[in-house]
Amino acid sequence: MALPLTALPGADSVDDPSYAELIAARPSLSVDPVAGLMLEEVSLARIAAVVGTPVWVYSAGTLRRRLASLRAALEGAGLNATIHYAMKANDNLAVARVLAAGGAGADVVSEGELRAARAAGIPASAIVFSGVGKTERDLRLALAEDIFQINAESAEEIEMISALASSLGRVARVCLRVNPDVDARTHAKITTGKAENKFGVAIGDAPAIYARMAALPGIEPIGIAMHIGSQITAGMSAYRAAYAKLADLVRALRAAGLPVSRVDCGGGLGIPYRDEIAPLPEALAGAIKATLGDLGLPVMIEPGRWLAGPAGVLVAQVILQKGATRRFVVLDAAMNDLLRPAMYDAWHGILPVGAAALTAPLSPADVVGPVCETGDTFARGRAMPALPPGSLVALLDAGAYGATMSSTYNARPLAAEVLVDGARFAVVRDRQSYEDLLARQRLPAWLSP
């Protein structure tokens, strides 16, 4: 029986959501009065005991539920749409497999992601290759696998694709990614659709480049792609502005007699990490329908964070608490594991895992990692209970851009990954060993001891 959330302490600091609010907003989380914080039907403390910490834990149910609700929103708006999961958010094979089994294709940006998508069972016919700098090797593999679509981002790349495809006797299906010069009002480091961002071709240049595409051998121009940024929470106006430009461009291309058979309308829906009001998939579907619906074309979307972010937590153990005047809770997870707070000043909910700690009195603490950088700080002045050494905490919404952005900085091995599915759990990536960490290094003969 789950513990009623009213048993948890109230609002934990002036602005932050309370523990009860954080849990209530995340359907895969609950509190067992004995086992503490649960993900689906599995105790996070049990996973930590079996697998060790830090450990990424993903909820298969959340992935399935979110994919289904996104699809329902698109279908509800009457759109003929396909969903291509952006592997960069989380390229774990088990995560991609759950989404593939639910009918998602993939959006990849490298040979590694293409290989991961295929290894997860995503058919080549459902894979899109995006990215501002695909290497010849990337493109060779994309052509050899005969993936569904390549999104080209420059006139120069189009010449490369044409030459390569022709030399291989293949025809590449290519969408041209245009940059609509629209401000999605997200973090400056993850906006992708402003003129000063490196992505796509200027929308004014698109008609000439598209016409060139149609004239080149080895290329079948199939449509237009657009992406305006990630973690978009500022409503639908930027999407509408961008998609209206996209629709105008498609009409102009058609008027010029050029074939356009699909549109790829990117721009990553945001998720509430703290208490942001993020637009719902229905709003996105409605914006697509309103602006692009009368073109009568199939549409594609490439969500990463919205599908995977809320499905994951990072479970860490407290190494120690220090400080008489300012309390620091030092975890065994660090910025090398979850980079988002250090890189974007991102806010992630942090919950104690133990049942007693979840209902204990709170006081402010800085929650930090052990890496030798001041930026290795997950939260400042966060209301936390007393957390003696060995206590566990869960950093929330870590399913996207968590493990994929990890490094081994400070010679810290990559953490293990676990998938929970109902009452089952399985390790889906082993923790990196210290032997692995050193395995690819060599001392030159003249330095050998």
Ligand SMILES: Cc1ncc(COP(=O)(O)O)c(C=O)c1O
């Ligand atoms: C082309 C493209 N597709 C998909 C994504 C995934 O974005 P998100 O994780 O916000 O859904 C991005 C990231 O911004 C992107 O640039």
Ligand SMILES: N[C@@H](CCCC[NH3+])C(=O)O
């Ligand atoms: N890594 C970013 C998102 C980048 C989106 C990539 N197109 C984040 O964690 O918020």
